[in-house]
Amino acid sequence: MLYNSIVTASVAFASVVSALPTELSKRANIDTTVLQFALTLEHLENVFYKQALKNFSQEDFQKAGYSADYYNDLKYIAHDEEQHVLLLEGALTAAGVTPVQACTYSFPYYDVRSFITLSSVLEGVGTSAYLGGAPLITSKQYLTVAASILVTEALHTSLQRLAINEVPMANPYGTPLDPMSVYTLAAMFIVSCPASNAALPFTSYPSLQVDGSTCTCEEPQCGSPRDVIKRGSGWASKHGGWPETWRPQQSNSCMPPSPGKSVTFTANSTIPAGSYVTFVSGLSVVSVQGNINGMDINAAVPSQAMGQTYVFVTSQDEKGTLTAADIKYGPAVLEVNPPPPSIDYSIMKE
Numbered sequence: 001m002l003y004n005s006i007v008t009a010s011v012a013f014a015s016v017v018s019a020l021p022t023e024l025s026k027r028a029n030i031d032t033t034v035l036q037f038a039l040t041l042e043h044l045e046n047v048f049y050k051q052a053l054k055n056f057s058q059e060d061f062q063k064a065g066y067s068a069d070y071y072n073d074l075k076y077i078a079h080d081e082e083q084h085v086l087l088l089e090g091a092l093t094a095a096g097v098t099p100v101q102a103c104t105y106s107f108p109y110y111d112v113r114s115f116i117t118l119s120s121v122l123e124g125v126g127t128s129a130y131l132g133g134a135p136l137i138t139s140k141q142y143l144t145v146a147a148s149i150l151v152t153e154a155l156h157t158s159l160q161r162l163a164i165n166e167v168p169m170a171n172p173y174g175t176p177l178d179p180m181s182v183y184t185l186a187a188m189f190i191v192s193c194p195a196s197n198a199a200l201p202f203t204s205y206p207s208l209q210v211d212g213s214t215c216t217c218e219e220p221q222c223g224s225p226r227d228v229i230k231r232g233s234g235w236a237s238k239h240g241g242w243p244e245t246w247r248p249q250q251s252n253s254c255m256p257p258s259p260g261k262s263v264t265f266t267a268n269s270t271i272p273a274g275s276y277v278t279f280v281s282g283l284s285v286v287s288v289q290g291n292i293n294g295m296d297i298n299a300a301v302p303s304q305a306m307g308q309t310y311v312f313v314t315s316q317d318e319k320g321t322l323t324a325a326d327i328k329y330g331p332a333v334l335e336v337n338p339p340p341p342s343i344d345y346s347i348m349k350e
């Protein structure tokens with residue numbers, strides 16, 4: 001059921017230093033913890049691309065409409081992720097810490113297009129992870145390394161967004177995401193990790209998923225959403241359903257919602273009365289009073305949301321700064337169609 005809802009007037013370009021677990025910020029070895037977390041994500045990306053390059057040939061990409069140049073760029077991405085793994089392993093070893101090893105993963109894509117879509121989301125999350133992790137790093141040397149990797153992840157994001165016809169730079173700002181939220185998203189793909197891996201001080205938040213009916217299919221660009229679900233059902237049945245955020249009907253058959261559109265999110269338990277839907281996009285954190293119906297909550301996408309947006313159910317109106325203790329569910333990953341670019345020619349000097 002769709003409801004209209006009221007966007008609360010919390011225009012927020014204020015401080016977005018979001019949810020940082022206090023235990024974490026007190027840790028003495030915070031820098032190596034952040035590097036271990038970064039390595040955890042880089043391992044995931046490294047395996048993700050190498051598996052895809054083994055799963056799909058250049059011919060498969062060409063059949064799906066992707067050029068030889070694009071395929072070559074993909075190999076550059078795989079090479080980059082491998083280098084990131086090696087660099088972080090080296091930095092940790094030099095700091096006297098045993099680097100975490102790669103885990104076993106399961107990635108919900110089933111063809112070239114759904115792989116590229118998932119890649120664009122993962123690269124966006126990776127970029128957000130480095131941005132959100134940056135304020136935690138105390139060593140300026142490590143900060144430069146992290147920022148250097150962030151640039152490359154953002155370039156990957158841009159390439160992959162363009163490859164699925166999304167605006168590559170849909171938001172004037174990158175979106176910082178705190179480690180717990182990043183962990184929540186990454187954990188969906190992790191089946192198991194070596195027991196010898198140092199434990200990370202993170203846990204997952206209760207999940208939130210974007211309701212599939214958010215998507216409207218634009219013929220003839222895509223088959224019916226049902227067909228797409230059917231094609232991807234092998235992965236889903238093997239893993240007891242789609243992981244919340246990555247359901248295939250969102251990947252290649254849907255037009256992302258624009259600001260103002262009502263979107264329903266489904267939590268994994270009954271949502272407490274009075275909860276808000278909080279949209280984190282670029283440097284904005286905007287809470288909207290949600291319409292609650294059991295495990296569903298519905299809200300209109302605020303105008304500040306553009307491009308890959310992280311959505312939480314929170315107990316408070318976050319008023320520009322997401323507080324960890326207020327997070328009840330999330331994040332869900334919502335792609336929001338940005339408005340047409342507006343350019344003010346009075347803001348220039350001739």
Ligand SMILES: *[C@@H]1O[C@H](CO)[C@@H](O)[C@H](O)[C@H]1NC(C)=O
Pocket residue numbers: 051052055109110111
């Ligand atoms: C890709 O490769 C991985 C690892 O071999 C496998 O588990 C997965 O099912 C493959 N996916 C596709 C779509 O071929």
Ligand SMILES: *[C@@H]1O[C@H](CO)[C@@H](O)[C@H](O)[C@H]1NC(C)=O
Pocket residue numbers: 204205206207268269
């Ligand atoms: C919701 O998700 C959280 C985090 O994964 C989990 O601990 C909790 O048991 C889940 N709740 C239900 C009702 O499934």
